[in-house]
Amino acid sequence: DTGVSQDPRHKITKRGQNVTFRCDPISEHNRLYWYRQTLGQGPEFLTYFQNEAQLEKSRLLSDRFSAERPKGSFSTLEIQRTEQGDSAMYLCASSLARDTSYEQYFGPGTRLTVT
Amino acid sequence: DQQVKQNSPSLSVQEGRISILNCDYTNSMFDYFLWYKKYPAEGPTFLISISSIKDKNEDGRFTVFLNKSAKHLSLHIVPSQPGDSAVYFCAATSQTGGTSYGKLTFGQGTILTVHP
Numbered sequence: 001d002t003g004v005s006q007d008p009r010h011k012i013t014k015r016g017q018n019v020t021f022r023c024d025p026i027s028e029h030n031r032l033y034w035y036r037q038t039l040g041q042g043p044e045f046l047t048y049f050q051n052e053a054q055l056e057k058s059r060l061l062s063d064r065f066s067a068e069r070p071k072g073s074f075s076t077l078e079i080q081r082t083e084q085g086d087s088a089m090y091l092c093a094s095s096l097a098r099d100t101s102y103e104q105y106f107g108p109g110t111r112l113t114v115t
Numbered sequence: 116d117q118q119v120k121q122n123s124p125s126l127s128v129q130e131g132r133i134s135i136l137n138c139d140y141t142n143s144m145f146d147y148f149l150w151y152k153k154y155p156a157e158g159p160t161f162l163i164s165i166s167s168i169k170d171k172n173e174d175g176r177f178t179v180f181l182n183k184s185a186k187h188l189s190l191h192i193v194p195s196q197p198g199d200s201a202v203y204f205c206a207a208t209s210q211t212g213g214t215s216y217g218k219l220t221f222g223q224g225t226i227l228t229v230h231p
Contacts (some may be wrong), residue, residue, distance in 0.1 A: 004158070021173060031217070042119075042221030043159065044202050051183050056218065091129055102208050102217040106158030 002026075002108035006092050012113045013082055014057065020078045021110045028104030031102060032075050034067055035091040043091050049075060051099070082114045118142045119207050121222035125165040129230055136225050138205030142185065143208035149219065150179060150190045153202045162203075163190070166210075195229045202226050 005024045030051050035043035046065070047057045051072040061067075064082075067081050069075040079086055089111050091111050092106040116147045121140045138148075146167035151159035165172040165188070167177045172179050179193045193198055205222040 033218070035219075041225065042206070042223050043219070045218050045220070048218060068139070072136045091156075102210070102219075103149065103164060104217065104219060105161065106151075108158045109155070 002093055004077045004092055004105055006107040006110050008110055010111050010113075012115065015084060015114055016081055018078065018080045019082060019089055019112065020076055021092075021112075023077070023092030023094075023102060023107060025073070025075070025092070025093055026096075026113075028074075029094035029096050031095045031097055031104075032069055032070070033093045033095075034075070035093065037086075037091055037109070042068050043055040046077075052053070079112075082112075084114050087112055087114045117223075118145075119205055119220050119222040121205055121225050122202075123225050124223070125226040125228070127228045128195050130194075130197055133191075133201065134195045134227055134229065136190040136192075136203050136205075136227065138188050138190075138222055139186060140188075140207050142207070142210065142220070143186075144209040144224065145220070147208050147210050147217075148171045148179070148181060148188050149206045149208075150177075151221075152199075152205045153204060153207060153224070159204060192227075195227075195228045196229050200227055200229050 007022045012045045020063045032049045034046040037043045049069040089109045091109045093106045095104045149164040153159045181188045185193040202224045206219040
C-alpha cells in the first residue's frame with residue numbers, strides 16, 4: 001500500500017493557461033474525491049467518482065473545471081483558462097466503499113499558483 | 116453557510132497536559148464524524164471517527180466525544196506531545212440518503228501547538 005499520490009506537487013502558471021493534475025488512489029479503493037483548500041480554510045468538496053462514474057460535482061466546480069477517471073483507477077483534474085482565484089491546494093482522496101466506515105485517505109496535494 | 120465550525124483558530128498546551136479541540140455542526144443530516152490532522156506540505160491524515168450511534172470513541176491517546184443534542188463534538192488528546200503540533204480538522208458526512216458516498220464537509224481547522 002503506497003498511499004495516495006498526486007502529481008505535480010507544485011504548479012505555477014500564468015493566468016489564462018490550462019493545467020492538469022493527476023491523482024493515483026490506493027489501488028483497491030473504488031471511490032475517489034477531489035477537494036480544494038485555500039489558506040485558513042478546511043478542504044472543500046469538488047467532485048466524486050465511484051469507479052469510473054462521476055457521481056457528483058460541487059457548484060464550486062465551474063465549467064472551466066473537468067475531471068475524469070477513465071478506467072476507474074487514476075484521475076485527472078483539468079482547469080482551463082486559469083484565473084488568480086484558482087490558486088489553492090488541490091487535494092485528492094480515496095476510500096473503499098464500506099457500510100461501517102467513511103474514512104478517506106488523502107494525497108499530499110498539488111499547490112497551484114496562478115500569476 | 117458554514118455547516119461545520121471550529122471556533123478556535125488556535126490552541127496552545129504544555130507537553131503532558133490534555134488538549135481539547137472543539138467542533139460544532141448545524142446540519143441534522145450529519146451522522147458520521149471524523150478528525151484529521153495536517154502537517155505543513157502534507158495532506159490531511161485520518162485520526163479517529165465516530166458514528167452518531169455512539170457518544171464516545173477511543174483510540175490510544177485520542178478520544179472523540181459526540182453530543183448529538185448540542186450538535187457538538189470534541190477531540191481529547193491525552194497526554195499531549197510536541198509531535199501532536201499540527202492543524203486539526205473536524206469533518207462530517209451523512210450515511211443516509213440515496214447516494215451515501217461519504218462526501219466530507221470540513222471545519223476551518225484549529226492549529227494546535229504543544230510546548231515541551
